[in-house]
Amino acid sequence: MLTWSNFLSQLFNGLALGALLALISSGLTIIYGTLGVLNLAHGAMFMLGGYAGYAAWQATGSFLVALAAGTLSVGLLGLVMERVIIRHFYRRPDEDQLLVTFGLGICFVESVRLIFSSQSLSVQAPALLTGITSLGVMMYPTYRLAVVGICAVALLALYVVLYRTRLGMIVRAGIDDPIMVDSLGIDVYRVFMVVFGIGAMAAGFAGIVNAPVVSLTPEVGEAILVQAFVVVVIGGVGSFPGAVLGGLIAGEIISLTSMVNPGYAYVMLFAAMAIVLLVRPTGLMGAKGRQ
Amino acid sequence: MQANDKTNRRRIIQLGAGVAGSLALPGLVREAFAADQQQPIGTWPAGTQGDSVFIGISVPRTGTYAVQGEDELKGYQLAVEHINSGHPLIKAISPKTTKGVLGKQVKYGVADSAAKPNDAVQAQQRFITENKAIAITGGTSSAVAVALNKLAQREKVLFLCGISGSNDTTGKDCVRYGVRQNFYGETAANAIGPALLKAYGKNKKAAFMTPDYTYGHTVTKSVNDFLTKNGGWQMVTNQVSPLGAPDYSSYLTNIANSGAEFLINVNWGHDAVLSTQQAKQFGLLPKMKLVIPYQIPFLAREVGADVMEGVYAATDFWWTLEDKYPLAKMFVQEFEKKYGYKPEWGAENAYMEFALWAEAVENAGTFYPPDVIKSYESPRKLQSMVGEVTWRAQDHQLVRPVVIVKGKKPSAMRNKEDYWEVVEVIPGAGLMQKPDAFGCNLGSYT
Numbered sequence: 043m044l045t046w047s048n049f050l051s052q053l054f055n056g057l058a059l060g061a062l063l064a065l066i067s068s069g070l071t072i073i074y075g076t077l078g079v080l081n082l083a084h085g086a087m088f089m090l091g092g093y094a095g096y097a098a099w100q101a102t103g104s105f106l107v108a109l110a111a112g113t114l115s116v117g118l119l120g121l122v123m124e125r126v127i128i129r130h131f132y133r134r135p136d137e138d139q140l141l142v143t144f145g146l147g148i149c150f151v152e153s154v155r156l157i158f159s160s161q162s163l164s165v166q167a168p169a170l171l172t173g174i175t176s177l178g179v180m181m182y183p184t185y186r187l188a189v190v191g192i193c194a195v196a197l198l199a200l201y202v203v204l205y206r207t208r209l210g211m212i213v214r215a216g217i218d219d220p221i222m223v224d225s226l227g228i229d230v231y232r233v234f235m236v237v238f239g240i241g242a243m244a245a246g247f248a249g250i251v252n253a254p255v256v257s258l259t260p261e262v263g264e265a266i267l268v269q270a271f272v273v274v275v276i277g278g279v280g281s282f283p284g285a286v287l288g289g290l291i292a293g294e295i296i297s298l299t300s301m302v303n304p305g306y307a308y309v310m311l312f313a314a315m316a317i318v319l320l321v322r323p324t325g326l327m328g329a330k331g332r333q
Numbered sequence: 334m335q336a337n338d339k340t341n342r343r344r345i346i347q348l349g350a351g352v353a354g355s356l357a358l359p360g361l362v363r364e365a366f367a368a369d370q371q372q373p374i375g376t377w378p379a380g381t382q383g384d385s386v387f388i389g390i391s392v393p394r395t396g397t398y399a400v401q402g403e404d405e406l407k408g409y410q411l412a413v414e415h416i417n418s419g420h421p422l423i424k425a426i427s428p429k430t431t432k433g434v435l436g437k438q439v440k441y442g443v444a445d446s447a448a449k450p451n452d453a454v455q456a457q458q459r460f461i462t463e464n465k466a467i468a469i470t471g472g473t474s475s476a477v478a479v480a481l482n483k484l485a486q487r488e489k490v491l492f493l494c495g496i497s498g499s500n501d502t503t504g505k506d507c508v509r510y511g512v513r514q515n516f517y518g519e520t521a522a523n524a525i526g527p528a529l530l531k532a533y534g535k536n537k538k539a540a541f542m543t544p545d546y547t548y549g550h551t552v553t554k555s556v557n558d559f560l561t562k563n564g565g566w567q568m569v570t571n572q573v574s575p576l577g578a579p580d581y582s583s584y585l586t587n588i589a590n591s592g593a594e595f596l597i598n599v600n601w602g603h604d605a606v607l608s609t610q611q612a613k614q615f616g617l618l619p620k621m622k623l624v625i626p627y628q629i630p631f632l633a634r635e636v637g638a639d640v641m642e643g644v645y646a647a648t649d650f651w652w653t654l655e656d657k658y659p660l661a662k663m664f665v666q667e668f669e670k671k672y673g674y675k676p677e678w679g680a681e682n683a684y685m686e687f688a689l690w691a692e693a694v695e696n697a698g699t700f701y702p703p704d705v706i707k708s709y710e711s712p713r714k715l716q717s718m719v720g721e722v723t724w725r726a727q728d729h730q731l732v733r734p735v736v737i738v739k740g741k742k743p744s745a746m747r748n749k750e751d752y753w754e755v756v757e758v759i760p761g762a763g764l765m766q767k768p769d770a771f772g773c774n775l776g777s778y779t
Contacts, residue, residue: 048590055582160399162606162635174616183614257607265579300583304574
């Protein structure tokens with residue numbers, strides 16, 4: 043039924059999903075843009091953020107502690123993963139990278155299944171953010187409104203790190219020309235490790251932020267990984283602003299199509315991706331693309 | 334000729350049993366004799382020549398139906414254990430069972446179907462080819478059940494259907510080699526419909542949530558047809574979502590704006606958990622009354638008793654039926670002893686499917702598939718966890734009661750697993766459509 047209230051609600055659904063996708067995709071795109079690694083374990087890391095947060099929430103009852111645990115533990119995992127495994131694959135063919143990250147993703151999912159079983163688990167949002175907020179023309183779950191704000195703040199923080207710090211400058215320079223950065227005496231590999239850690243943190247953070255919205259299962263990262271890749275392609279590979287724009291576009295396409303016919307939501311998403319690729323092969327905000 | 338063969342066979346069995354006086358020998362003699370008389374078919378007699386027979390089990394261990402699949406697997410495993418040891422519970426259902434089936438131990442292999450038809454078919458094809466599986470089982474998704482039905486008929490190997498709620502499984506997609514013991518869309522509708530009309534009255538507006546495959550569409554149609562025809566209810570929206578949808582916000586937003594008074598959630602597995610929890614987040618619950626026409630095992634555990642309070646659901650089995658049925662009590666005790674929790678109906682369904690298979694084979698006195706099928710088709714009363722049941726020969730559907738439950742108030746729960754109150758146990762015969770109503774044509778024996 044097409045009403046103003048329905049339209050606005052769906053617009054908000056799109057915004058909430060879009061903000062989350064932007065956050066996940068930004069991690070994916072920073073890692074690919076800088077390191078050239080297509081991280082197929084990114085969805086599993088999103089899932090790990092949720093479960094680590096769940097464990098912390100169970101132990102302490104505090105959502106803030108859960109937020110910190112989900113983010114930091116996956117960030118740390120990212121650093122270890124880069125140092126122990128990923129760095130050996132920088133010079134290997136793309137398909138090797140895909141296989142090793144895909145395999146790691148499976149290991150993460152099955153480990154979680156072993157520990158927590160397949161049964162759905164729930165993380166409660168803080169009491170302040172539960173319930174429903176009236177926005178005049180419509181009612182909307184308070185926590186979902188908060189998700190938009192939380193994701194916006196996190197994206198802003200990522201922006202500041204990438205565009206307003208020395209580290210960010212090196213990262214961006216590394217995306218354009220890693221050899222030149224290396225020749226300037228900067229330890230590119232250390233930067234790479236930090237970048238992978240930041241990307242993982244973004245996934246873990248998104249995972250725990252999303253946990254009160256969904257019920258956690260070991261597969262929670264699978265569908266979102268596919269969407270995140272579509273976002274990266276629409277926005278432009280390696281582009282942080284592209285990930286944000288792509289995320290919002292994807293979220294709105296899924297939601298607004300669902301208002302009319304939910305069955306076509308993903309068809310429209312992939313159609314949009316195809317159109318973007320036809321008109322701008324490097325994505326909406328992509329540069330020339332990696333060599 | 335056939336009758337003579339059977340008479341001869343029985344005579345020889347009796348002689349063999351008398352002479353040998355052993356438990357295992359009669360089975361061997363019968364099989365050896367049958368092999369001389371019949372043409373090989375499917376995995377018979379190759380799969381029955383050793384001292385064991387093999388069943389291929391495919392259940393979802395990953396994906397949206399994983400929790401229910403694991404519960405089913407436990408039910409199958411307990412049944413095999415009981416069959417092989419000649420446990421009193423199996424003997425109550427299959428009186429001729431001693432140890433094993435026809436004296437042969439039952440072995441099995443397990444594959445993860447992920448609720449995907451292709452995965453299930455590939456795994457079962459492997460069990461049939463490599464292990465000479467004499468029967469296959471699986472389900473939890475009706476799409477899988479329908480696919481395995483077709484495989485079973487093609488390979489001439491029995492398919493003992495796991496959970497499958499679609500009308501099609503023993504309807505338009507029925508096969509001679511498939512049998513199903515659990516209730517399905519039409520029975521669910523006819524069982525829960527009157528309870529809903531009695532509790533809530535006529536002329537209500539309902540929103541449906543439907544998973545986009547054979548189970549979802551047939552259950553939604555059956556329930557909607559019943560409520561529309563008998564109670565003047567109106568379907569104001571039907572939100573159809575893919576299996577394993579990551580988020581239901583768009584569907585729920587459409588429902589919130591539809592003017593519905595009832596939310597009839599046909600989703601299953603994790604999809605049901607997620608959609609129900611999100612319906613609460615969106616404020617739809619408890620403003621709208623939730624109805625679960627085809628209950629999801631573990632739903633109450635996963636979403637919490639507060640959400641399920643007062644919710645009507647149709648189910649195959651709930652553990653408090655142990656107060657009414659001695660076999661249910663035995664099953665619940667045995668299951669809890671082994672696995673540490675009360676079984677839900679996935680486990681009960683799986684256990685019964687194997688127990689009834691053992692009964693059918695023992696009754697046939699052979700593993701020869703056409704004879705086993707005829708054994709299923711011969712009318713006789715059988716014992717089950719929910720009283721007397723009987724197979725319907727025309728479509729291989731078990732005629733069994735459907736249980737209507739209602740979510741208990743959290744404060745009224747006797748223990749942490751006491752989620753549902755059994756409202757009614759409705760005999761199956763009156764709930765079922767006519768055998769040919771959904772276009773069943775069983776196909777050939779050979």
